[in-house]
C-alpha cells in the first residue's frame with residue numbers, strides 16, 4: 095500500500111520483526127554488523143565508528159522491538175532510559191477514556207474503545223528524533239489525530255490543541271520528584287495537529303503499544319523533537335491561545351513551543367546537526383539530522399514566513 099506520508103516506505107518495506115532480528119543474528123555470526131545489511135539497501139558504509147553517514151529514506155530500517163521498548167523517556171516512571179521499561183507496568187491502562195473539551199461541538203469523555211471502533215488503524219514508519227540527539231525508526235500503528243478531532247467537532251475559533259498525560263502518583267513513582275510540573279502537558283497549533291503526518295499511536299510492530307512507550311494511546315509528531323509526542327493521553331483541549339508545555343515551562347531558554355527538528359538551530363548546550371541512531375550493530379552510527387526530521391516537503395509550508403530561530 096503506497097503511502098506518501100511514510101517517505102516512500104510502505105508495509106512491504108518493513109522487514110518482519112522476527113526476520114529482522116534473525117538477520118541481525120545471522121550477520122553477527124558472519125562477522126558483519128547490521129550496518130552491512132543497510133549497505134545492501136544502498137547505504138554507503140564507511141565502517142568508521144562514529145562516522146557521519148547519509149540518511150537515505152529507502153535504506154531506513156525500523157529499530158528492533160527490543161530497542162524501541164527498552165530505551166525510553168517517560169519521566170513519570172523515572173529519568174533513566176531503562177526506568178520506564180522497569181516501572182511502567184504499574185500503570186493501569188484499561189478502562190481508558192479521553193476527555194475532549196474546550197472549543198469543540200461535542201465535549202465529553204470519550205471511551206477509548208468507542209474511539210477505536212470508529213478509526214482505521216494503519217502503520218506509519220517514522221523517524222523519531224529526541225532533542226537529546228538520539229534517534230530511532232519506529233513502525234507505529236495508529237490513526238490520524240485529525241480524525242479524532244473531527245469526532246468532537248472543532249469550533250471555528252479554535253487555534254491550538256492542548257494535551258495532558260494521566261497523572262497518578264500511586265502508579266507513577268517518578269512523579270514523586272519535581273523534575274517537571276506534573277501532569278506532563280503538550281500542545282500543537284491546530285494546523286499542526288490536523289496535519290496528516292500527526293498520529294495517535296496505539297501500537298508498535300502491529301502489537302499493542304507497551305506502557306513504557308505511552309500506552310494505551312500517545313501522540314506522534316514525527317517532524318518535531320520527541321518530547322512533543324506526549325504519552326498516555328487523558329485530555330485534549332481545543333483553545334484559542336497557545337497552551338503551556340511542560341518542557342518549555344521547565345526550561346524556556348532551551349525548549350520552545352514549536353520544537354521542530356532543525357539541524358541549523360542548536361540546543362544551547364549541544365549541537366543538533368547530527369544524531370546517534372540507536373542500535374545498528376557494531377558501530378554507534380551518527381547520521382546528519384534532517385530539516386524537519388526529513389519531512390520538509392510535507393510540513394515546511396506550515397511555517398512559511400516564520401523565523402525558525404525565533405520560533406524554536
Ligand SMILES: Nc1nc2c(c(=O)[nH]1)N[C@H]1C(S)=C(S)[C@@H](COP(=O)(O)O)O[C@H]1N2
Nearest residue numbers: 166167168169224259278307320321323325
Ligand atoms: N508523558 C510523557 N510523555 C513523554 C515523555 C515523558 O517523559 N512523559 N518523554 C518524551 C520524550 S523526551 C521522548 S524522546 C519520547 C520518547 O518516546 P519513546 O520512549 O516511546 O521512545 O516521549 C515523549 N513523551
Ligand SMILES: [Mo]
Nearest residue numbers: 224225320321
Ligand atoms: Mo526526548
